[in-house]
Amino acid sequence: MKVYTKTGDEGQTSLLSRERVSKDHVRVDAYGTVDEANAAMGLAKALTGQDWAAALIDRIQTELIALNADLATDAAASGQEPRIAKSHVAGLEAIIDSLEEKRIPQRYFVNSGGTPAAAALDLARTVVRRAERRAVTLLRSGEVSRPVLLYLNRLSDLLFVLARRLEQEAIIAAATRQVMAALPGGNFILQQEENTMLAKAKQMMAAAEEKAREIGVPVVIAVVDEGGNLVAQQRMDGALLASISLSLDKAYSALALKMSTEEAAALAVPGESLFGLNTANGGRLIVFGGGLPIVKNGQVIGGIGVSGGSVEQDIAVARAGMAVY
Template sequence: MKIYTKKGDQGDTSLFGGDRVSKSSERIEAYGTVDELNSWLGLALSFGLSERGTEIMTTVQEHLFILGADLATPSSERTRIERIGEDQVKSLEHAIDRMEEELPELKNFILPGGSKSGAHLHVARTICRRAERAVVRCGMDEEISEFAIKYLNRLSDLLFVVARFENHRDGNHETRWKPERNDKK
């Protein structure tokens, strides 16, 4: 089987079920950004996360494939695919709670950065937020899974916590954000 089909040369693509849509549609933007996020997690993993971080991010990558397929399949389509659901959302919440137990309490905003893996996870968090916005826009015009937005919302929280965890593990201190004060009036 060849990787190229030439079917998208005119700027459209197929959803699961066969419907053709413009590559500029909100649905394509949504699952394309989820795919970008998944790739970025692969990059973060290449920098050597902790055993726990690797386990969690590998599971998240699998969830993101489910979410991508979910977004690529209109709700009306009878194709049998796994949909993102409450179990995946709860697994993120559980991972957040477990990791936060081992982190110092956060009392201030912190600047993204730290170790290579931590910094890449912070970038992944911002891509996750963009994916969430894209899914919200898609859901304004089309029916999507009720758990898609919830999943991405929790995932951005998890990515923040895992970035903190990896930086803490690597001995990188968090840089507190200190807003400049304009006392001159």
């Protein structure tokens, strides 16, 4: 199917009802303006570099597609229930409240352009305001549902708050880098969050938890750094309390021995080189499966431990966590 259809060459287009209207019809103008805002939000999503913000923008973009379908439909004439409801408006209000809780109040007029992503969000906000004005015209003639108008109004507020929140985070990050650079050994630069051990640990635990849910066993997952210090640990609902210490000890054992606890188990039986290993170090060294060393560029930099299921299940969950590292 060709992109160009030639059906609009006479200055007309079709609504969802297939009614032909002029391309400057107020309804077409309204959903076309929302489309502009959606594109500007897409630019912000590409620029933000923040996964949580990109996911939020993507969710709203999906809702705007439904909103545009409402704008392209005469609900009264079609008898169709609007796609955007009051619950969508309440959802935006909840997001605004959440963003405001973490935003430093500003008592002055804000000029756009603090960051590229915030500038794109401010652009989207002004376009949404224009779309809202078009929707008011439609509402006056009864050709649009009220939740659509309310949604556009709340969306412009949300985009403003989101832009300020992203600017605030950029300012804090820049200030932190300057402070750390001024400290002794001032060439130290904080790692980007996605490159920290904690961020990696969270990713590993999420993948491990997904595997545990897949096989239907609640577990405890622990990750330690190269010094054997706990980086992160999480216990799924229903996991054994004993698994809290066992998962940590498995992670530590894999790091200390530079091998999986499954391998250690094979070497700790009578007649093998590590027989009696489980009695060393106060009994902390674990010699059954579920612990894996974390290796980067050939160096062991940590360990992951899983406890809660059978040995085979713990090994499978730990391997799932390692697969994302």
